[in-house]
Amino acid sequence: MTEFKHVTVLLHEAVKGLAIKPSGIYVDATLGGGGHSSLIASQLDNGRLYSFDQDRTAIDYNRQHLAPAIAAGRVVLVEDNFRHLKAALAQRGVRAIDGIVYDLGVSSPQFDDAKRGFSYQHDAPLDMRMNQQQSLSAKTVVNEWPYQRLEEILYRYGEERFAPQIARNIERHRQRQAIETTGELVEVIKEAIPAAARRHGGHPAKKSFQAIRIAVNDELGALEESLEQAFDLLKTGGRISVITFQSLEDRLVKTMFREKSSLPDLPQGLPVIPAGMQPHFKLVNKKPVVPSHDELVANHRAHSAKLRVIEKIQNN
Template sequence: MGFDRNAASDQAFGHKPVLLEECLTALNIKPDGIYVDGTLGRAGHSLEIVKKLTGNGRLICLDRDETAIEAAKIRLADYLDRVTLVHSNFSRIAEVLHELDIPGVDGMLFDLGVSSPQLDEARRGFSYMHDAPLDMRMDRTAALTARDVVNDWSYEDLRRILFEYGEERYAPAIAKAIVRRRQEAAIETTGQLVGIIRAAMPPAALREKQHPAKRSFQAIRIAVNDELGELPPMLQAASDALRPGGRLAVISFHSLEDRIIKKTLQELSTGCTCPPNFPVCVCGKKPKMKLVGRKPIVAGEAELVYNPRARSAKLRVAEKI
């Protein structure tokens, strides 16, 4: 068997880019085009995008995690003449492009959610498998932490995010247990939180294949990083920044994310919204995008063998009109 340099590189950086070939196809990359990777992560997608660019092409890479920016300087070292690395949240995409004096781009990619290296770095507090301070910030300069959410948010808000963001059916019991425990002493670590969640769940739930804290940790992480609230304005800004024919590709891993992406892209691809009985259009609304495929693209069996994380991934694509 030959040596796969790309596979070795992905292993070294703790990251396997999800739906890689599908993303490259979706972006329809032009060698001299300008592209954005709005969720740099460990640069797996960025590396393959920039390889397709000539010296006149350009790739703008954003990430809210400074660790990702530093890692990308190494991984993209051979291509830094055509790469711009920006420490920023993708919600600022319009401002970033304005600051870089870029009036339009030919394609954008967003790979949502937490990256594997963030989960693996115990001290970041994302994982329920390691005991660490409650943090969960993708951007470590941000003010709000998981400790703040767990210790300061009301029972009603905790129950709501556990149910809505984590789809946790035991949300009321878990929220009640958290509030009860923090009245005794502040909850400081992921290990303490896992213990509280376990104790609040019935024995049958603890026997499920899925870790009992998975849904709650997901919910708290989404709340800390406002992952859902940022999606509609980001998608709107991205569509505004694309040149005609430019492609927008978004990978989601959560049903709520995918629902928001689907709804927003449908709205961007819809024209006149006047009632059917109006003889002529008076709203003047014209579609900005057209959907590239009605259904999301999912990973094939071959990818799932070496990258189980791709099982829940959904890729949606739209093109600027």
């Protein structure tokens, strides 16, 4: 079995947030190393867990890692993007669930496997595809997308203040020859950022690599689509736990959760809010749960993690 080392962040907090029922139907939208799936499966008797991942490496690893739970019928592996949540579950006869957990971003094995091209720390072919069957890769984005689109994703998805300079430098370099590797891209990015700015705020390529990765995998679009489907699929009393690792994801989740759990705009002076206009969801935790001091010491990748949980309190 291929080693798939990944320390799951906020593992117990996220699963506790689901308030597992032993006979319930649950989804792990981001299987990865199987941390959440293992813990959820251990709390089921005649319930069932559907574990999604678009990365075949994760699916292959968990066929063995979760073999006893799969054999017992408690876990079903689904090789698919979580943006296809409703359709994939419907194919398996599931049209309502008791809970779903999302552990967003890139898993440690994807970052640590140099040939996947996610990391600015390793020189590797430009790739960054979570689903290695898809055609769009970082190489295509960097070498073929027009200047304006590059600038837009660097600013929007990377919050990179030097987006115009970086996009222009990418354009200059690729006119001479294609940018093939992560190492080449790092140098192009460094060259575009003033020396004084490079001395502060971490690795100069960090924001750009995040932006390109999000664009390659349409991470924010997929997340928004999937969450909308998850809201519809939840039974009354069902919950969604979401762990984010960067501000764009967290802002999206926070906004969608707030909209679902807030009262609609109503005319002033109504003595009673009509029952049909009550929110259908409530926030389980008003503020995000963050890792404990011990977890931060044990796992440096936990530092930016935030957990938000929402519960469905009435059907639409």
